[in-house]
Amino acid sequence: MSIEAVPMGPHPRSDVLVAGARTGALFRRGRFGQGSFRQGGFFGQGYFGQGGSEPYARNLSRGLGRLTLRPESELQESIGPVHFNTIGWSGPATAGERELLRTLRGPVLDVGCGPGRMLAAARELGLASMGIDSSPAAVKLVAERGGAAILGSIFDSVPHERGWGSALLLDGNIGIGGNIRVLLERVASLLAPEGQVLAEAEPADLLDVAYSAVLEDSDGRASAAFPWARAGAKALAFHAERAGLDAVATRTVQGRVFLTLERR
Numbered sequence: 001m002s003i004e005a006v007p008m009g010p011h012p013r014s015d016v017l018v019a020g021a022r023t024g025a026l027f028r029r030g031r032f033g034q035g036s037f038r039q040g041g042f043f044g045q046g047y048f049g050q051g052g053s054e055p056y057a058r059n060l061s062r063g064l065g066r067l068t069l070r071p072e073s074e075l076q077e078s079i080g081p082v083h084f085n086t087i088g089w090s091g092p093a094t095a096g097e098r099e100l101l102r103t104l105r106g107p108v109l110d111v112g113c114g115p116g117r118m119l120a121a122a123r124e125l126g127l128a129s130m131g132i133d134s135s136p137a138a139v140k141l142v143a144e145r146g147g148a149a150i151l152g153s154i155f156d157s158v159p160h161e162r163g164w165g166s167a168l169l170l171d172g173n174i175g176i177g178g179n180i181r182v183l184l185e186r187v188a189s190l191l192a193p194e195g196q197v198l199a200e201a202e203p204a205d206l207l208d209v210a211y212s213a214v215l216e217d218s219d220g221r222a223s224a225a226f227p228w229a230r231a232g233a234k235a236l237a238f239h240a241e242r243a244g245l246d247a248v249a250t251r252t253v254q255g256r257v258f259l260t261l262e263r264r
């Protein structure tokens with residue numbers, strides 16, 4: 001497995017689509033950036049896949065099933081759906097993910113760890129690790145698999161603040177809270193002085209959206225709405241810069257794009 005590392009260049013200006021479900025409005029902005037709304041403040045509270053018919057907890061308990069992340073409002077159709085396969089999260093880490101883990105310093109904090117495949121892989125590699133997740137079903141599965149995870153939000157207090165060698169934001173987790181800059185500022189504040197964030201971007205370089213989302217299973221069971229965001233590599237690097245982090249490398253592994261972020 002080879003990993004291609006590319007130094008980041010300057011980010012170009014680009015359009016960004018900011019969608020507000022509360023107002024049913026779509027706003028275009030002339031450059032990257034999601035305005036000044038704070039964690040949960042603009043789109044409301046709520047956690048990924050929770051509430052409503054609890055599709056995330058249901059799928060996790062079965063270890064399989066398709067989940068679709070889509071905008072809450074039909075007026076936001078221009079923001080396409082994202083399809084997840086629960087088996088990918090419930091199964092073991094891929095060869096590419098293990099290769100990435102080998103490049104990281106411990107201890108590793110997996111933010112939004114789900115059922116904990118990265119924590120299991122970190123343990124196998126001898127890296128100290130802990131997950132944090134807002135889903136009780138996910139944290140229960142981590143514990144059943146012998147991993148360590150705390151139930152809570154990354155925006156609440158986290159043990160070992162300023163002591164984490166690395167933090168992971170994988171599988172779309174840069175979207176947690178619906179404001180990428182705010183999330184990155186929070187994660188950066190948890191790192192040790194030489195710490196790094198490994199953050200996964202979407203393949204579409206210039207994508208940059210923040211919106212009120214719902215998660216739905218293949219039987220149409222939907223969660224309550226929650227704030228979410230998505231970004232490609234260029235937009236993510238821009239948000240990172242505003243959060244006081246430099247994107248020092250991008251790596252493309254098995255078609256997935258990962259940025260390494262370091263405190264300036």
Ligand SMILES: C[S@@+](CC[C@H](N)C(=O)[O-])C[C@H]1O[C@@H](n2cnc3c(N)ncnc32)[C@H](O)[C@@H]1O
Pocket residue numbers: 047048089090111112113114115116117118132133134135138152153154155170171172173176177
């Ligand atoms: C897109 S899923 C990623 C799944 C996960 N990385 C895995 O390997 O299964 C997002 C995850 O982030 C968690 N999450 C959402 N908001 C969170 C928050 N504020 N703090 C911690 N975890 C959160 C969700 O419960 C969910 O497990």
